[in-house]
Amino acid sequence: xxxxxxxxxxxxxxxxxxxxxxxxxxxxxxxxxxxxxxxxxxxxxxxxxxxxxxxxxxxxxxxxxxxxxxxxxxxxxxxxxxxxxxxxxxxxxxxxxxxxxxxxxxxxxxxxxxxxxxxxxxxxxxxxxxxxxxxxxxxxxxxxxxxxxxxxxxxxxxxxxxxxxxxxxxxxxxxxxxxxxxxxxxxxxxxxxxxxxxxxxxxxxxxxxxxxxxxxxxxxxxxxxxxxxxxxxxxxxxxxxxxxxxxxxx
Ligand code: PGA
Numbered sequence: 001x002x003x004x005x006x007x008x009x010x011x012x013x014x015x016x017x018x019x020x021x022x023x024x025x026x027x028x029x030x031x032x033x034x035x036x037x038x039x040x041x042x043x044x045x046x047x048x049x050x051x052x053x054x055x056x057x058x059x060x061x062x063x064x065x066x067x068x069x070x071x072x073x074x075x076x077x078x079x080x081x082x083x084x085x086x087x088x089x090x091x092x093x094x095x096x097x098x099x100x101x102x103x104x105x106x107x108x109x110x111x112x113x114x115x116x117x118x119x120x121x122x123x124x125x126x127x128x129x130x131x132x133x134x135x136x137x138x139x140x141x142x143x144x145x146x147x148x149x150x151x152x153x154x155x156x157x158x159x160x161x162x163x164x165x166x167x168x169x170x171x172x173x174x175x176x177x178x179x180x181x182x183x184x185x186x187x188x189x190x191x192x193x194x195x196x197x198x199x200x201x202x203x204x205x206x207x208x209x210x211x212x213x214x215x216x217x218x219x220x221x222x223x224x225x226x227x228x229x230x231x232x233x234x235x236x237x238x239x240x241x242x243x244x245x246x247x248x249x250x
Pocket of ligand 1: 009167171172173174175211212213214232233234235
């Protein structure tokens with residue numbers, strides 16, 4: 001049985017103090033008995049948010065990482081820097097990074113490998129644009145993203161550490177959610193891709209989230225689908241809505 005995982009991606013929101021205040025406000029109301037909950041603030045807030053979640057079962061996540069170990073890479077952050085402040089999960093290949101910062105599938109793969117070396121779970125984001133879906137290319141696009149992200153990753157690491165987030169780009173920050181059926185269909189397809197690359201038992205262990213305008217009004221339906229193992233939540237993770245989503249009715 002896969003344990004559900006819900007992650008809040010704060011993106012470039014909340015300065016340190018505001019973020020800490022928000023976590024203090026919600027942390028006691030978040031039910032972490034049945035599911036893993038991850039909060040992904042901006043880099044500069046990681047350390048203080050780690051202190052704020054101490055004593056809870058909430059995990060700390062980062063929104064990005066660089067794949068080199070250390071050195072002259074101005075503006076970048078290594079995995080060791082993340083683990084030093086308590087990071088356990090890291091989002092990679094978010095569509096905003098692919099779009100604005102030209103992150104490629106090959107870079108995603110390098111980041112995944114580096115994170116796994118240091119026992120950090122990657123949350124690998126994949127998803128198609130509206131044009132790609134309209135042209136019926138969405139399955140091919142997602143299969144390619146998943147295949148390239150997992151290139152040369154050992155099956156044991158895939159089953160134990162990898163989280164995949166299916167985020168159709170047309171549903172991110174738009175208020176338009178994929179229907180629960182569309183989301184489940186793609187999550188199931190991704191599980192099939194993992195089974196093809198590895199085995200069915202590996203695929204059965206991988207947790208696959210849906211992301212894109214998840215809110216309290218659609219969380220129950222989405223999170224109760226057969227192949228959706230959680231959610232990657234953007235906008236709604238900045239408000240009390242995150243509590244309602246995490247405490248959805250299963
Ligand atoms: P959204 O963002 O929930 O605001 O649509 C999701 C994401 O980008 O991870």
